[in-house]
Amino acid sequence: MVDKGSSTFKMENGKEGGSSDAKLIGIWFVSEWMANGKPNKFQLVELGPGRGSLTSDILRVFNQLGSLLSKCDISVHLVEISPTLSEIQASVLIEEKTELQESCFAYMQGVTKSGLPIFWYRDLNDVPVVMNNFEIVGYNFYLAHEFLDALPIHKFQKTEKGWRELLIDIDSEAPGKLQFVLAPAATPAAEAFIHAKESRDHVEVCPDAGVIIQKLAHDIEKNGGAALIIDYGHDGTKTDTFRGFRGHKLHDVLVSPGTADLTADVDFSYLRRMAQERVATLGPIKQQDFLRNMGIDIRMQVLLQNANDAVNRNQLLRSYEMLMDLDRMGGRFNFFAMLPHNRLSSSDQVTKQSTSASVAGFGELEWK
Numbered sequence: 001m002v003d004k005g006s007s008t009f010k011m012e013n014g015k016e017g018g019s020s021d022a023k024l025i026g027i028w029f030v031s032e033w034m035a036n037g038k039p040n041k042f043q044l045v046e047l048g049p050g051r052g053s054l055t056s057d058i059l060r061v062f063n064q065l066g067s068l069l070s071k072c073d074i075s076v077h078l079v080e081i082s083p084t085l086s087e088i089q090a091s092v093l094i095e096e097k098t099e100l101q102e103s104c105f106a107y108m109q110g111v112t113k114s115g116l117p118i119f120w121y122r123d124l125n126d127v128p129v130v131m132n133n134f135e136i137v138g139y140n141f142y143l144a145h146e147f148l149d150a151l152p153i154h155k156f157q158k159t160e161k162g163w164r165e166l167l168i169d170i171d172s173e174a175p176g177k178l179q180f181v182l183a184p185a186a187t188p189a190a191e192a193f194i195h196a197k198e199s200r201d202h203v204e205v206c207p208d209a210g211v212i213i214q215k216l217a218h219d220i221e222k223n224g225g226a227a228l229i230i231d232y233g234h235d236g237t238k239t240d241t242f243r244g245f246r247g248h249k250l251h252d253v254l255v256s257p258g259t260a261d262l263t264a265d266v267d268f269s270y271l272r273r274m275a276q277e278r279v280a281t282l283g284p285i286k287q288q289d290f291l292r293n294m295g296i297d298i299r300m301q302v303l304l305q306n307a308n309d310a311v312n313r314n315q316l317l318r319s320y321e322m323l324m325d326l327d328r329m330g331g332r333f334n335f336f337a338m339l340p341h342n343r344l345s346s347s348d349q350v351t352k353q354s355t356s357a358s359v360a361g362f363g364e365l366e367w368k
C-alpha cells in the first residue's frame, strides 16, 4: 500500500491552480436540484475541500441564484482530515466558528458568509442524511474535486507467476534509499483487488476510493441526490501514474518521504465497478466537453464583453485556455457523476446518449 500522506497535504501539488470552473460546477448542482423536483432541503457535501475556495465560489453561485433557491434550506458539510486546512477553510468561509465536543459527529461548525449552516467532519460516515422526524426530506449533493487522487493506492505488476504487489523496501545497496520491490508471493491485496478481466500488466487500485464510492452509491440509491467527482484520471486504460510533486515540480516518490505531495490518477472504471449498479453513472468525460456542454463559451463571451481592458481580457483568455486545452486541464481533468436510476429512466425506450443529454454537462445544458 502506498500511503500518499494525504492528511498532511500542503497544497503544493505542482498542478495548475483553479483547475475547474467553480461557477459552472455550482450551476450543475442547481440544475440537479431542479431535476430532482426542487426539494425543500439539500446538503452540499464536499470531500477534501483544500483551501475552501471551490466551496466559497459555489456558495457565491447559490447566493446569486437566491431567488430560485430562496425557499430551499441549504447546509454545507465538509469532510476534511487536516486540522491545518480546516482552519484555512474556516477563515475563507465563515466569520465565527464553534469547536464541538469529541462526542459530536462534526468537529467544528459555523455559519457561512451567506448565512448557511456549515459543519466539518473527519469521516464521510459522520455526515448525516437529511432527516426530519425520521423522514428523509432532502438530498445530499456530493462533490469530490481533486480528492480521490490524493488517497493511498496499491500497485500491482503482472508477472509470469501471476499478479504481484509492488512494495517499498530499503535499498540494501544504497543505505538510506528506498526502492520498489515485487512481493515474492501473491499478497491478499493482489488476490482481492485485481479484476478477473484485467488486461493491463500494471494496475493501481485505491480501495479507499472504492469504499467512498460504495457509500455514496448506497446513499444516492436509498435517498436520492447526486455525486460529482472531478479528478485527474482515466477509464481503466492507464498503468503507472503514481507521482510526486514538490515546489510545483515533479519529485521522485521514494525520495524524502513526507516532503512531497503524492498523487495517482483516478481509475474511473474501478469507481464504476464499485458503484455496483446501485446508481447510474455518467462519464468520465473530459473537462473540455463538460465545460463546453455547461456553456463555458457563452460565459466567456459575456466576460470578454464586460472586461474593461486588455490585461483583463488576456487574463480571461489565458484562464480559458488552461481550463479547456486538451494538453492541460481540458484533457487531463475528468468529470464523473452518480445519480439515482430514476433520474435517467423517464422512458424505457431512451438510449444511453439521450439519457446523458438530460444531465447538465454530460449533454448540453437546458434550463427548463
Ligand SMILES: C[S@@+](CC[C@H](N)C(=O)[O-])C[C@H]1O[C@@H](n2cnc3c(N)ncnc32)[C@H](O)[C@@H]1O
Binding pocket: 006, 007, 009, 047, 048, 049, 050, 051, 054, 079, 080, 081, 082, 085, 122, 144, 145, 146, 147, 150, 151
Ligand atoms: C488535493 S486537495 C483537494 C483540494 C480541493 N478539493 C481543490 O480541488 O482545490 C485534497 C484535500 O483532501 C483532504 N484529504 C486528504 N485525505 C483525506 C481523508 N482521508 N479524509 C478527509 N480529507 C482528506 C486534504 O486535506 C485536502 O483538503
